Amino acid sequence: MHHDTICAIATPPGRGGIGIVRLSGPKAKSIGLAICQITQITPRQVKFVSFYSTSGEPIDNGLILLFTAPHSFTGEDVIEFQGHGSPVILDQLIQHCIGSGARLARPGEFSERAFLNDKLDLAQAEAIADLINSQTQSAARLALRSLQGEFSQRVEGLVTSLIKLRTYVEAAIDFAEEEIDFLADSQIQHDLHTLSKQLAALQTSANRGRIFRDGMTLVLAGRPNAGKSSLLNALTGTDSAIVTEIPGTTRDILREVIQINGIPLTLLDTAGLRLNPDPIEQQGIRKAERAITDADRILWVYDGTIGHPEPDTEQLPPDVPITWVHNKADLSGATTGCTTHNEQTTIVLSAREQHGIDALRRHLADCCGQHQNDGGEFMARRRHLTAITQAEAHLQQAQQHQYAGELLAEDLRQCQLALAHITGAFTSDDLLGEIFSQFCIGK
Ligand SMILES: Nc1nc2c(ncn2[C@@H]2O[C@H](COP(=O)(O)OP(=O)(O)OP(=O)(O)O)[C@@H](O)[C@H]2O)c(=O)[nH]1
Ligand SMILES: [Mg+2]
Incomplete structure (x- = not known):
């Protein structure tokens, strides 16, 4: 008090x-x-x-x-x-x-x-600020769910299961002679597997919640002349990006924000990636590569008339999802629209003629979780996702240490600690100061 x-x-x-x-x-x-x-x-x-x-x-x-x-x-x-x-x-x-x-x-x-x-x-307190700041009905609905404890209950459920498992493992350590029997018990394997599935589901929901709050950053990347700037203009309905038939037109990063069903999407138009560029273009390419690493999704634009030029693998980070955009459908003759094969989505469109743009918009809405309704949605922040990722890493280690009681116990403890950061059971004063200073006065 x-x-x-x-x-x-x-x-x-x-x-x-x-x-x-x-x-x-x-x-x-x-x-x-x-x-x-x-x-x-x-x-x-x-x-x-x-x-x-x-x-x-x-x-x-x-x-x-x-x-x-x-x-x-x-x-x-x-x-x-x-x-x-x-x-x-x-x-x-x-x-x-x-x-x-x-x-x-x-x-x-x-x-x-x-x-x-x-x-x-803490997650509920943050939801108050998110509710007050929400710009759309969907965002307000999700913030209210977090405030009512939907997110916290999912986290608490996981923490309770972790505590149960930790008790079991620590009992095994205490009865050292029987430790191996205890740990070889398939119950532990089963519990670890269930926990990791629940954590993955929590991450999916939290990521969707984070997108509702912060929106998504999409990077338009590809080879020079593929039509990235034309696509930016088609999506924004403006001619903010310079378009020419000269490869290497875009140098600096151009940033535009559009809204899809109330979610803000930041679009970054970047310099075309190619070998042996001139020195100015080279700087643009470096900026493009940095933007790609920080993106929530890459729209890899390619000229459909010259096949499907894959990016060099080292140019794209493995953990950023990609949508393949077959551009210039008016020339290639391909039918516009969206197809998904082996979890890879390709959108066929013509940026210049503005054909197939709606299919891309629908796909982007899907990527934001707009058409999924699992009833378990809530608002989340990047810091929550970081905590979930840390918890996942500890749980993965726990699975590797399944037969090494002491190590397993420590991994589970760390996993619980990471999750406790979400609800604020363990939080530094600095973090509290940072979170609450962003609130309104009087709340
Ligand atoms: N026919 C046709 N031409 C297109 C289409 N999209 C872009 N182009 C043309 O392709 C050329 C390159 O377009 P940009 O949008 O500048 O390509 P970019 O990928 O931004 O190129 P860089 O900035 O050089 O990397 C221009 O002449 C465009 O008019 C399309 O859908 N159909
Ligand atoms: Mg360009």
Whole structure:
């Protein structure tokens, strides 16, 4: 519990019908009573009152509400004043709160207190900010699911299974004579396999959630003259990229953002990849290679009239998914549309004639998980995915150490620790500071 009392205007800056000031902490109730010049208040009941300034002048009429600890958002005593939405009135209320011993809250400090007082876990607290910041209905729906604990429950489920398995393995270590029998038990193998499948499913859902929040970065890559810049223009509906018949036209990276079903997609047009470029082009190619490494997906554009020139394998990172784009279908005569073979998707289109672009848009919506509805969706952040990837790496090691009790126990412990970072069971103060500083004041 904190010893100081914080206050903030919780409604957005500017004038409005109603303005809200919030107080949280041990002095919240006494400050609330003093500002309204009343002697008592019933928790959770709205009371119509007058608000007074520090010098005892009436400021406004409005409502006061008390939530007593621990039954409040922050877990502390919380007072809410609802007055008229004038910055002058709300400022005077804040001045009176500060004059009576409260201090101005930092951004996100109410939510931080809720987290520190175990009213919500870290993933849920982050979901509040995501809900407030969501730009589309889908994003708001997913953020709400995270706030309601859908993501945290999936993580907690995995942590519970891990604890059960750790108990079993550690018991085996304690009964050293029987350790080998214990560890050779097919139950461990079975549990490790189940856990790794559940973790992979969590990663898929979290990645989809992350895309809803942050969107995706797509890199248009390929040989010079394949039609990358033409495709960028076709997707954005502008002529922002220079298109010429001279190979090596694009040098610097060009960035454009489009929206597909409310998800922001950042498109990067890059220099064509080829051997022996001139020095300027060479710099462009280096930039292109860096962009490719950081991308969520590569659109590998090739000129369909000259077959299917594969990229040199060393040019493309193995872990970035690729969509093959057969361009210039108007010349090659291929039928436009989307085909998937051996999990490799090819889109046949004509960037210049704008044929087949809708098929590409539908495919990109699919890549964002827009057409999958497994009911298990929630909002997630990159830091959650990093934690899941770390947990996966430890679990993979655990599978290799299946018969080495001590090593196996340590791998499982590390795996649990990585997952605990998501819900904030183990979190550094720096990380908390970074997360909550991105919140609004008053939340
Ligand atoms: N017929 C036809 N020509 C196309 C198509 N797409 C691009 N082109 C032509 O191909 C040439 C190269 O197009 P760009 O879009 O500049 O190709 P790029 O891949 O960006 O090339 P670099 O920037 O040099 O790497 C231009 O003359 C375009 O008009 C298409 O779908 N059909
Ligand atoms: Mg270009």
